[in-house]
Amino acid sequence: xxxxxxxxxxxGLDSAxxxxxxxxxxxxxxxxxxxxxxxxxxxxxxxxxxxxGYLGMPLQVVKLPFLAEVTQTSLVMNDKVxxxxxxxxxxxxxxxxxxxxxxxxxxxxxxxxxxxxxxAEGKGLSHIVVGFNSEEAVTFPDNSAxxxxxxxxxxxxxxxxxxxxxxxxxxxxxxxxxxxxxxxEVPFKEVWSCYHGHKKQCxxxxxxxxxxRAYAQAGILHGLDDRFAIETR
Numbered sequence: 001x002x003x004x005x006x007x008x009x010x011x012g013l014d015s016a017x018x019x020x021x022x023x024x025x026x027x028x029x030x031x032x033x034x035x036x037x038x039x040x041x042x043x044x045x046x047x048x049x050x051x052x053g054y055l056g057m058p059l060q061v062v063k064l065p066f067l068a069e070v071t072q073t074s075l076v077m078n079d080k081v082x083x084x085x086x087x088x089x090x091x092x093x094x095x096x097x098x099x100x101x102x103x104x105x106x107x108x109x110x111x112x113x114x115x116x117x118x119x120a121e122g123k124g125l126s127h128i129v130v131g132f133n134s135e136e137a138v139t140f141p142d143n144s145a146x147x148x149x150x151x152x153x154x155x156x157x158x159x160x161x162x163x164x165x166x167x168x169x170x171x172x173x174x175x176x177x178x179x180x181x182x183x184x185e186v187p188f189k190e191v192w193s194c195y196h197g198h199k200k201q202c203x204x205x206x207x208x209x210x211x212x213r214a215y216a217q218a219g220i221l222h223g224l225d226d227r228f229a230i231e232t233r
Contacts, residue, residue, distance in 0.1 A: 005029035005166070006120045007129035008112050009059070011047030012193040013211050014131030014169055017181040021168035022129040023055050024184060029129070030058040032119065034112050036105065037068030038075050039082070040197040047192035054187060062115055073105050075195055082195045084204045090213065093138065099206045100139040103195065109142035113151050113165070114158075121159045132167040135174050135210065145170055174214035188215070188224055203228035 007019040009031040022029055033048045035041055045061065052059045074080035083102040089095040109130075116128045130148070137144040148165050155163040169177045181188065193211045194201035201208050208228065215221040 003028050003030055003123065003125055005127035005129050006116050006123075006125055007031045008116055008131070009033055009048045009051065010131075011044040011051065011191065012131070012207070013174065013181070013188075013191050013214070014133050014136075014177055016047075016051050016131070016186055016191050017177050017184065018129050018131040018166075018168045019051065019057075020055070020184040020186050021180065022127070022166060023057065025168075026127060026129075026166075028057075029125075029127075030060060032112075032116050033059060033061045034064055034115070035061060036064045036071075036076070036108070038197075039078075040075075040192065040195060043192045043194070043197045047190055050190040051187070054190070060119070064111070067105065067108070067111070071105050074102050075105060082205050085206055085209070087209050087213065090206070090209055096139045096206065103206075104140075109147070110151075117155055117159060117163055120163055121161075125163075127164045127166050129166050129168070131169055133169045133172050133174065133177060135172075174210045175217040178214045178218040178220070182218065182220070188220065189227060198229065200229040201227055203230035 004026045005022055007022055007029055009015045009019050019031060031048060031052045033045055048059055068076045074082045083099045085095050085099055113128060120128055132143040132148060141147060148167055152165050193207045195205040195207050196202045203212060212221060215224055
């Protein structure tokens with residue numbers, strides 16, 4: 001069966017569910033993982049490989065060492081501490097904006113999309129799949145519907161035939177993403193959403209806290225306790 005899409009897969013919750021959704025809706029595809037020197041690189045890549053392994057999808061890894069050189073983000077810099085907020089602050093706009101600034105990587109999603117677009121056009125694929133979501137779009141504009149629409153418009157000029165950018169989780173919050181993942185039988189134990197690359201997910205960074213809250217709301221956190229380094233109940 002010929003490939004139809006390329007999915008940006010970090011190994012995290014959103015991109016995992018988006019990839020599984022596209023696999024069901026669009027048929028065969030391949031995944032793209034970007035290595036920019038992030039602290040969680042090994043864990044993220046391991047997750048991406050296992051997730052694509054379940055689907056029988058090829059995974060391509062692109063190394064972007066220059067991106068680590070131009071960023072001051074705590075996701076990359078060893079001398080910077082990854083920010084932590086309290087679970088009670090996840091909906092506090094001022095606190096989450098501060099956290100977002102600390103983990104911002106210059107034009108990361110824009111760069112990833114353009115790499116995916118070049119690969120998709122070169123291979124004759126029609127869709128790029130991403131894990132954008134409404135919850136993080138509040139503080140990360142490159143997760144928003146406006147960003148997606150502008151990307152599609154841009155690809156109408158930068159590629160010969162244009163490309164569709166599909167985000168199955170675009171209108172979803174994290175709880176809704178987990179619900180969708182349950183329907184798709186996503187193996188959540190293989191997902192890595194932590195900003196750190198330790199043996200277990202820290203359970204304290206904003207990404208972990210959002211995942212933990214969603215898993216708890218969906219009633220499946222008890223089955224994932226051993227994936228986090230702190231008590232989650």
